[in-house]
Amino acid sequence: MSLHRVETPLRPTGFRAKLLITMMLVITALTAVVIVVAERNLTANVEDRLQSSFRAELETFHHGQELRQAALLERVRTLVRRARLHAAIEDDALDLLYPSATDELRDLMGSTRSAVADASTAYSLRAEFYRFLDRTGSLIPVQAPHGAGELDAADEAKLRLPQAPLTQQIGYFIRSGGVDEDTIVETIAMPIVSLEDGSVIAALALGFDAAALGRSASDLSIKRGVWVEGRLHMNGLSAEERAAIDRDLTQTIAAGSQNENGLPRLLGSAPHLLFYKHLNPGSLYPPAYEVCVYPLAELAARKRQIRWQVVAVGALLLLGGLGASHVLAGRLSVPVEKLAVDSAEDRLQRERAEAALESTHAELQRAARFSADASHQLKTPVAVMRAGLEELKSHAKNSPETADEISALIHQTFRLSGVIDDLLLLSRMDAGRLRLAIKPVDLRSLIDAALDDLGAQPDAGTLSITTTFPPDLEVLGDEHYIGLILQNLLDNARKYNRPAGRIDLTARNTGGELFLRVGNTGRVIGRESREHIFERFHRGSMGENVPGYGLGLNLARELARLHRGDLQLLRSEEDWTEFEVRFRAPSHPSPLRSDA
């Protein structure tokens, strides 16, 4: 029973709040996801752009450097073929070597540091000095300066090689005597090869100012430097950063690998991109590395800025979304709230109805039980009374008046028993305790029996009875109660007939159902009474001289319905009243519940 179910009723305001909170949560989550994704994408973009521009800058520089070096090498290669140099070396005229070279190298020499300093990234194409190395790689001394460029003995020593090189050698060293800034020198040692047998007879070592290597690119905040002679030469670095790069490079060189990809490293406290490039791979001179440091501080700042922008936009979006969700939640919850209110009312009504039904049912049960009990209790005294009256009647000394009186009383006890029986039956039906023994019943024999009973009635003699039946008149039902229905109907047809009236019984079988019509002449049922004739204890406007208690039709209809049939008034007009009862025919045997 849903009556006792305990349920939390849906509160409309609660629904609205829940909807709003859910929408807000969803919108917040979505916004958060959008913010995270957008921030990631944007910062990745910025990072890519910065890195690629950095790389492009670096590549441009390297490209320029390569071009310069290629041009320079070509120049020097041409130079070392010069006949005078060969003549001086091969024809045993070393005294003429430097003077001849001064002549030959006139257009290559003449670097001025001040001129180069202007072009910050440009390498010098002009040599600062040159020296010759002999077959053993030792320096051929300069007799007189002659324009070969000044060089300390210590620096000259750095030009030395284990032997005259077979191929060009590129080296980098730091000039001693650089006071305020590191003076990086790039050395190209080009072998002088005999034109006849291809053997290396000497080498020409040219020194170029490579200070540009240590200078930073102008527009990007790249710091550039050279790691040579086991030391980093880069301006504007803290001791800590310098140590970090030193350490890194030492490891790199030990591992024999290069880092040109620019892995982010933590130098000091700030992250940097660090690039190395081996400047002279395979050279007999000590290895030198170009080092480029790109501080990511700008990138970090840019990222921060983007993050704030994204967060600000996200916050605006969130605000808008929350506002929209508020409005939307309000709108959406209106019909739901209405529904909730309606359903609450419905529930209330249903509960009331259920309660009423429950109480009615209980009362009905009580009443039925009461009437059954009452009927039982009544039957015994009636029987006792009748026996007593029968006893009194048999006394011979009774006067004829007294005997008539007693007979009338006995008759009344029969009527009383009849009423009590009917009431008992009804109460059993109402309580649902009536058991039917359903089986095919021959209706004709039942009708015959009922007509017999009818004929025994004192006023039945004047009535003419006609029957019109099909050959098969079997119905499904309880023989006793079907007989009771017929008896009631025929009894009524007799009681409410006029003298010398007529009773018609017509049956017809229509596939699965059997209709029996009972018509009689006599006073018709008033139009206003027709809807009440099946109610208990209703007798309509029948004359008080007609015996009955107003239970018969009600009983007959209830019984017919218990048999899944029905009883109805077909018509009542012009001296003719006709009822029709419907039964089920056994051709369609269906499991009937014996218990209604």
Next chain:
Amino acid sequence: MRLSCRILFFVSLLATLSSVCARADALIEGRVTLPQNRTATVMNKRYEIVAKGGVLAVNPPLAVVYLEGRFPPPTEPPRATMTQKDLVFSPALLPVRKGTRVEFPNLDDTYHNIFSYSAPKRFDLGRYRPDERPIPSQLFDVAGLVTLRCDIHEHMRALILVLDSPHFEVTDENGRFRLEHVPAGRYVLKAWVDSRTVHAQPVELKDGDVLRIDFP
């Protein structure tokens, strides 16, 4: 080439004349064993100077055979010619007597710049064109080997062997030589094979002698 032949002819005519005056002649002939050819046969008899380990020689190999001794100084300075034709010195190896003035006519259509850093004679003729007149020349008055180069064309190389003797000859490509009209006397016959290899053989000549000497 023709010009140099003519000059040679002229010089030998002079020598013949002087020997006719002396009326006493000897002849030395023989063969110098030359080193194996280092390269395949050279087309058009083009000779070049090659150096290996600082040793200069002619390729394909030729030798210079000359007499060392005491000779009267020349009555007038001898002259010789080394041309530059087709970016090559010709001849590649030129023996001259000390005191010879060698002319260097440029027969190419381009500039040449002949110079020498060799100790016996250092000079630099500078750039000159074929029509340069007078023809640039140098006096070689110190005996020794002089390497000639062209400053413009690094591959050009020639040797001038300055000898203190009027009797010398470049062998043919088989190493054969023939020194004629040699006055009687004691000499040392030498064969220059490359800048480091000079064979020597003392000889004593009488008038009318025909001496055959082969160098290993």
